[in-house]
Amino acid sequence: MTAAASDPPRIAQLSKYRIESMLGAGAMGIVYRAFDPVIERHVALKTVRHELFESGERHSLMARLRNEAQAAGRLAHPHIVAVYDYGETADTAWIAMELVSGQGLKPRLDAGRALELATALDWFAQLLAALGFAHEHGVVHRDIKPANLLVSAQGRLKVADFGVAHVESSTLTLSGAMIGTPSYMSPEQFTGDPVDGRSDLFSAAIVLYQMLTGCRPFAGASQAEVMRQVMHDTPRTPSACNPALPPACDDVLMRALSRRPDARYQTAHALWRALDDAMRGAQPAAPLATDDDRTLLEAQPMTPAAPLASGTGSWRGDSLPSLTMWPGAMLAPVETRLAAQIGPVARLLVRRAAARIADAPDLSALIALLAPHIPSDKGRAEFIAAFADGSGAGTSRGPTLCSSLDAQEVQAAALRLAAYLGPIANIVAKREASRAASLRVLHERLAAAISNEADRARFERDVGL
Template sequence: MNAAAIDPPRTPAITQLGKYRIESMLGAGAMGIVYRAFDPHIERHVALKTVRQELFESGERESLKARLRNEAQAAGRLVHSNIVGVYDYGETADTAYIAMELVSGQGLKQRLDSGRPLEVATALDWFAQLLAALGYAHAHGVVHRDIKPANLLVNAQARLKVADFGVAHVESSTLTLAGAMIGTPSYMSPEQFTGEPVDGRSDLFSAAIVLYQMLTGCRPFAGASQAEVMRQVMHDTPRRPSACNPALPPALDDVLMRALSRSPEARFQTANGLRRALDDATDGTPLTTTTTAEDDRTILEAQAVTLASGTGSWRGDSLPSLTMWPAAMLAPVETQLAAQIGPVARLLVRRAAARIPDAPDLSALVALLAPHVPSDKGRAQFIAAFADGSRAGMSRAGTSRGSSPASSLGEDEVRAAALRLAVYLGPIAAIVAKREAPRAASLRALHERLAAAISNESDRARFERDVGL
């Protein structure tokens, strides 16, 4: 059970637990109940995870309490922006509980239940955050052992957080016995099925299954029974991701198939190793997330990821030379596309333009790019921006470079600024622009605030040039 309010709050049967004032019930699982509670000592809301009282008579009370203590011990030693924080562990006469961070958002499972793949940029950004959390946990001697979408939360600022360390293995812990099969079958590694000792490479196998599902909309191992899932994990090679989703670049296939190797030695040995391989497969754009000291106010970037082609790759600013294409013609196409799919738009626009050898043809360019927009609605919006075959999308894409600052900000100006920012941050740019607009006295001030949200120095400089700073 995670800390997100995945079900409508319900009236709790109790009103107080230790020092915590119970406000509502967030959900219930096989092990216990999660409440929304208030800590009066430091005046903050928490998620309170408890052991179910009706299980006490089954003889499992001490085992369940030990598991709860294990979660508190595992997560409590991990202070990381991508891991749900644990604040406290306590026991009353008939209840054991842990107080943890209350995450306002949605479980990744809910986003994947539709069976539709996520946008590539979004999936890779969230996966980068998952790798950051796992790399940190592994460095501190903690193996999660139950990485799955239900244990991954995405908050309102698009930050992914890893929850539920209830079956985690902590170095020097005596809670978990060798030979015990622990995990969730569809996301378990081969060594978990056989009860062998596990390390961080098992978490990375499970994480690769999650990435596969985010990119394709389906799981690589999906039998009708636990026995069938186990047979597939132990003996079958899953379909290459691009066979399930033809929009995916082949370079990602190689990374995921290695990450799903049955032998731990054949997989990536560390989270950082897997991250570097994804960097290479996406033309070297780092898959990292941005945090600041004011963590609760941070808006995460939809990171700049670029797709590899089968005929070559470009890194950094090494993009196709498009001397015959006026920059003023490509810029609005890039910003409109970036609003739908994120920073990868910059490379895709230039690659598509390079395929039109005779003369600049905006309608042909839009036709080549439209299939890269995964949603029907987003694709229609992108095509409609240039539906008349002219450069109509340019007026909607933003103000011209070097325009004078406005004394007051209108919706069109904020929208235009967000579209320009989307080239570097992706769809999250709209949230950033909306947040910063009330704090900016002029259009120039807004552009300056948006530039500060771009962590990459070269991208920030390019944005500043684009808006005339």
Template sequence: MTGAAMDPPRITHLGKYRIEAMLGAGAMGVVYRAFDPHIERHVALKTVRHDLFDGGERASLLARLRNEAQAGGRLAHPNIVGVYDYGETADTAFIAMELVNGQGLKQLLDAGRPLALATAVDWFGQLLAALGFAHAHGVVHRDIKPANLLVSEQGRLKVADFGVAHVESSTLTLAGAMIGTPCYMSPEQFTGESVDGRSDLFSAAIVLYQMLTGCRPFTGASQAEVMRQVMHETPRAPSACNPALTPALDDVLMRALARRPDARFQTAADFQRALDHAPVPADDRTILEARTVSPDGPLASGSGAWRGDSLPSLTMWPAAMLASVEMQLAGQIGPVARLLVRRAAAPIAGAPDLPALVALLAPHVPSDKGRALFVAAFEEGSRAGTTHGAATSLDASRFPSLGVEEVQAAASKLAVYLGPIANIVAKREASRSGSLEALHERLAAAISNEHDRSRFRRDVGL
């Protein structure tokens, strides 16, 4: 359990454990940070108070707590929260478990935006390692979801809360009950069928989908609607939500989310192998470079070509328009804008639609204010959002020695390092420069960070 304290504890001791702070509270009871004086280590104590529930509920909850202790106690793995002890007092039952200093994955995903691809793949690999170990030891978690996944300060993901886990030879039965959390449940959990490790892998795939796209594949206003989607609908390909993702990743996730268990990956190792063999986009700085503008003159509308042969052609898009969109987006999210604009524009390349492109890209801007600024830049009447895009936002008479497209391309590259102010700086320095090389030198001098300045100089060929 995570180690961020909420409120002062109401009790001072529980069994041998000295209570130090309250970590959280839920329907079952309270989780405390505590100290074990016998071996001198801090632990998290998950408790169930007898007097809060009637006899039937109390028996079920105590059985669930014991089940969690049994499941966690047999799983010693670096990616599973360790369970150390189970105990009962006159009015409380508790388990002592590993105290994880970090935060829950749910808190990271609640922002509604994708995680960095490398981070998502790394954490998911750790989740698969934990599930593979649990399944090999006869334990099916049955409630994999972000709220049950913790990330330590060192970046290690840990699986928690085996309260509803199925343990081979366990006496815990919840006949007729749907066990799990609806948005993350497998089809067989909804229908009450027996579950095995493939159900955990289905739930894990939903978590990966959310990490990569910022949204869940199955959503609805009610449990019934979520169940209908899980049972009867195929979710959107992840790349439809996040254009930075590859078709290979789409294929892996779509297989992992198959309705029939025998159509999915059969083991966590199978799932991991498929991910290992799926090409994923590397850092966009090594995949794409901004389009190169001929010094002979500005590109005509529709003739823009970006470097990156593995990516689709966007010859129907006005080059200046894409450059303007990239510049505005880069000012909010940095260099990944190059890749995102390209991938978002590709599906509608046959009929370029600027509002549609902006709508596809806006969810990638993390802050509400930044997202609003990005969208506003392309609203009707905005000079940056017209068909001619950035070409009309610059006055060619101010820098007669340079082409408008050349200045806009330089501003686009500068925006990666300076943000939205790059357009102003580029226009100012262009009026003082007699050549493209001189402009690039002036723009490089405007970047205060030496490392960023070197990268910019490399980007523009200095």
């Protein structure tokens, strides 16, 4: 859950957790910011409302909360909010989960404006990576919507709230019930038919449609009207709502929003591959001096004064003066390898990342900024490994060592760590390398620098601890 403290807490302690503030309240319960004194970390503590707990719904509420803990607890993934603990008391039940520093996607989309194409595709790739992982582990979320999608301060999207998820081994019986949020529900959810991962992909396609156009494809004034539209109407094509979009998006999204599950993309990977292929086909043959949303009023030659958009960090223009610090031979192979993983949007992402650290061009820092954009674990590992020794971009800028460790091994470890810590990983690796007597000790020290348990476990697995 997102860390955005608001009202004072109504309770001071729950089990071992010290309550610090209230993050938010919903129909089912209250979410608190809390502190675990045993391992000294902050968590989001999700509880059931006391009045609901006492209203005769105790059994079903506890079953739903346990279901969320069971569903999310079995999914250790960088784009899924981690669940740490579950407990019950005489008058409530609670889940301790990862505290995400950032904000929800819903406020951004409620503004009714389309997101930048690169941002929307980046977050959608991360959403599909999370859903693909969940589906492979027998979990269907069943309530994918912007309110359940959190964006961390580092720009990483995380899926939250598995309270109505279906788990293959779950004892929570919801057969025939209409579960979900109407504007994002699949047709089979409205009819109460059995759902599988294709239902989540339908909901995810609605989220992408909204990110790209600023509006929802099904937006009736009542639940009944929304249901009628989902069951019978064909929404407008995305490019009809936002002419700046490449028409190649239309076919992919309209298929993803098919009423029949067997007419949709059958897996998260298949949906992303289709969208990636469509965007590759939409890539112009020659570079265009235009911005992220493809709005070009008049083609002007770029001048040395061309700025970055203030406060956004987003790239404007094809030839920023700050990029002149980067050797051309360094950026080209990075873009090529990233494009092989995520498609033509790689060109924009590479230049945006390069501009962010243009004052001190560093290959390792650049790879650290780009690696999280790759949704596939295997693809991300291959991308990092390609530049582990600096040869992938024609240069080596690894940390300077004052130890007996091999420089290339340390740089490889720093790049792996960068997927979780960002560019600061180089500093951490350099510092710990000077203190480590062996590569294994270095890996252990670097793992300890990762605060998120799930991420730390993935790093340890990656380096063979």
